[in-house]
Structure formats: C-alpha cells, structure tokens
Amino acid sequence: MGLLELQTTIAAPLEHVYSVAKNIETFASFIPDVESINIVDRDDSTGRVVADWVGLIPEFKQKIRWTEEDIWDDAAHTCNFRQLKGEYKVFEGVWVFEEVEEGTVFKSTLNYDLEIPLIGAIIKKLVAKKVHDNISQILSAIKERAETTQ
DSSP, rough: EEEEEEEEEEOHHHHHHHHHHHOOOGGEEEEEEEEEEEEEEEEEEEEEEEEEEEEGGGGGGGEEEEEEEEEETTTEEEEEEEEEEESEEEEEEEEEEEEETEEEEEEEEEEEEOTTTTTOOOHHHHHHHHHHHHHHHHHHHHHHHHHHHO
C-alpha cells in the first residue's frame, strides 16, 4: 500500500480554486490521464458526489476504472474521497484547500493499493511512480486552470 502526500501553492483565491477542483466532471477536458468522469449521484445538501472514473495509463496501454465517493465540505474547504468499487484494493484520501498570502495551498493525501496480477517488484515501483505522477498532474492541472480562469 502506498501513502502519497503532495501539495502545490496556487496564485488564485481560495473560493475559486475550490470551485475548480469541485467541478470534477470537467477534469477530462484539461487533465490528460483522465479519460472520463461521469456523475452517478449528487446530493448538494450533504456535499456527496458519486462518480465513475476512467483513468489512462498509456505506458501500460491500460485503463483503470473505479467508482468514487467524494464528500465536499464547503465550510472547511475539503474533499474526503474513497473508492466504492473498482480496480484498487484501497483508494481513499483527502484534498485540503487553505488560504495563504500567495493565494491557496492545495494539499492531496492518498492511501492506495493497486494490485495488478502477475507483476513483479519492478513493475510495482513503476505503478507507484505512475500514481505519484497522476496525482501531481491533477494538482498541476488544477493550479493552471485556477490561475488562468480567475
């Protein structure tokens, strides 16, 4: 299992960054390794969003599919998420958005375990690197989108 903690500082107001991140159904239009996100259920009163995700792993010519539950807390500017079903054994974490002098800090913490049958230690290291790269790509893409759409 892997624990991944990444963050970036975004030169944009907290509310704007949070809004960009919360609009997950647009991710496929600006995050290259996201093929699609389809909203299955949304309850604005609780902040709960359930969506089917399709991610791309071009290096392995693979797609990863999962259904994710997000709980958005607009007052705390957080999103707790977890896989409801899919190819990960474990996939859960939190996004935290904090106002700072430079704009907004976006922190992502992910606990994950992705088992691909019949792979060795070297391939597992490549998978861990790919997960790291994908989360980094999401943070960078949200940063760019928030900074260019203010």
